[in-house]
Amino acid sequence: MQKLLLKNIKQLIQVRETGLEVIKGKSMRELPLIENAWLAIEDGRIADYGGMDDFPGISDWKGLEVIDCSGRIVMPCYADSHTHIVYAGNRELEFVDRINGLSYEAIAQRGGGILNSSALLRQTSEQELLEQSRVRLKEIQSLGTGAVEIKSGYGLDLDSELKILRVINALKEESGMPVKATFLGAHALPKEYKTDKAGYIRLVTDTMLPAISAEGLADYIDVFCENGYFTAVETRLILEAGQKYGLKGKVHAEQLSHSNGIATAVACGAISVDHLEYCTTEDMALLQQSNTIPTILPGAAFFLNLPLPPARQMIEHDLPVAFASDYNPGSSPCGNMNFMMSLGCIQYKLTPEEMINACTINSAAAMDVLNEVGSITIGKRANIIITKPISSYAYIPYAFGNAPIESVWINGQKNTL
Ligand code: NIG
Ligand code: FE
Numbered sequence: 567m568q569k570l571l572l573k574n575i576k577q578l579i580q581v582r583e584t585g586l587e588v589i590k591g592k593s594m595r596e597l598p599l600i601e602n603a604w605l606a607i608e609d610g611r612i613a614d615y616g617g618m619d620d621f622p623g624i625s626d627w628k629g630l631e632v633i634d635c636s637g638r639i640v641m642p643c644y645a646d647s648h649t650h651i652v653y654a655g656n657r658e659l660e661f662v663d664r665i666n667g668l669s670y671e672a673i674a675q676r677g678g679g680i681l682n683s684s685a686l687l688r689q690t691s692e693q694e695l696l697e698q699s700r701v702r703l704k705e706i707q708s709l710g711t712g713a714v715e716i717k718s719g720y721g722l723d724l725d726s727e728l729k730i731l732r733v734i735n736a737l738k739e740e741s742g743m744p745v746k747a748t749f750l751g752a753h754a755l756p757k758e759y760k761t762d763k764a765g766y767i768r769l770v771t772d773t774m775l776p777a778i779s780a781e782g783l784a785d786y787i788d789v790f791c792e793n794g795y796f797t798a799v800e801t802r803l804i805l806e807a808g809q810k811y812g813l814k815g816k817v818h819a820e821q822l823s824h825s826n827g828i829a830t831a832v833a834c835g836a837i838s839v840d841h842l843e844y845c846t847t848e849d850m851a852l853l854q855q856s857n858t859i860p861t862i863l864p865g866a867a868f869f870l871n872l873p874l875p876p877a878r879q880m881i882e883h884d885l886p887v888a889f890a891s892d893y894n895p896g897s898s899p900c901g902n903m904n905f906m907m908s909l910g911c912i913q914y915k916l917t918p919e920e921m922i923n924a925c926t927i928n929s930a931a932a933m934d935v936l937n938e939v940g941s942i943t944i945g946k947r948a949n950i951i952i953t954k955p956i957s958s959y960a961y962i963p964y965a966f967g968n969a970p971i972e973s974v975w976i977n978g979q980k981n982t983l
């Protein structure tokens with residue numbers, strides 16, 4: 567049996583009892599921690615913890631690996647509840663086009679954007695796609711992510727969507743961390759259906775969904791509810807079709823305009839609704855009456871220079887706000903959750919405590935893995951971060967662009983990259 571003991575931990579943060587739920591509103595300012603702590607891990611799970619003052623008398627040191635964490639902070643890994651890391655190639659030429667004045671929407675209208683990634687992905691073999699995506703998965707793991715949701719949506723035809731979902735499931739198998747797969751066939755209208763949107767929606771609901779379900783390839787269904795993509799009415803139809811196959815909804819909503827995505831997500835009982843740049847006070851009232859978790863994607867708002875979603879007001883409205891990276895080639899080519907923490911503190915004026923809650927417990931709830939990860943809780947997976955020697959946890963968002971991480975542990979095993 568594997569036995570690991572971390573001792574002399576400067577601060578063991580996000581320590582919670584079992585039976586934990588999302589953290590809402592004012593409570594997001596609380597971050598329970600133990601100063602000068604120890605943490606015991608057995609067989610990849612958190613076995614016990616406490617303060618060094620009541621350090622346990624260990625009778626059997628045989629086979630016990632001991633790590634001295636003096637000066638270091640230990641925290642649960644981040645849960646990144648919204649990514650698109652299975653894609654082919656990159657889109658830095660569009661990045662340059664945007665610098666030179668073209669908008670994200672204008673690039674999409676001339677056939678670039680998501681369709682550009684889709685064209686590349688369709689030509690890429692499943693093996694090659696797996697290899698490219700694995701690099702990103704390992705990269706985010708080394709930056710502290712210990713659970714991830716990954717969407718399809720760059721295939722936009724049956725075979726290519728299946729290809730992406732199979733790659734996600736291969737990553738699920740090999741990574742050892744919780745991975746959730748989301749079917750995002752309704753990400754954009756592929757060019758072969760340019761004049762037949764109803765036909766493409768039928769392809770998603772009547773052909774893709776049954777095939778995906780037959781192979782058990784997805785946990786969630788998602789829709790890009792936006793002007794020029796899918797309307798609220800179409801979003802509802804697609805989410806309801808997914809529900810028939812047991813897939814809970816997630817929605818890309820109110821990113822570039824107010825398109826009633828939040829109202830639709832709430833009406834359909836979606837687990838989360840993400841982006842939210844154009845979220846209104848009425849939307850916040852709707853979210854209050856629901857279990858749908860509002861998720862901010864600060865990397866996309868930063869990269870596209872969008873107006874900032876009202877995260878601070880959402881917390882004032884007693885909502886459980888989550889943050890995720892949206893790692894994708896078009897609007898957030900970055901999966902570094904340490905940087906998302908910095909953006910949350912600097913741009914959205916959330917405190918480090920609020921951001922840590924948003925990126926661990928609330929984001930874990932937004933992908934339904936809170937029973938496994940997201941806090942230092944007895945019985946949960948030992949998916950943890952040991953920082954470099956730092957003065958306090960506020961240093962993590964403060965040192966933006968850095969990742970002051972010494973090591974990342976997944977199921978009690980040190981990530982070796
Ligand atoms: O989450 N908003 C829609 N989809 C992605 C971006 C897709 C892309 O540009 O490749 C997002 O931002
Ligand atoms: Fe996204």
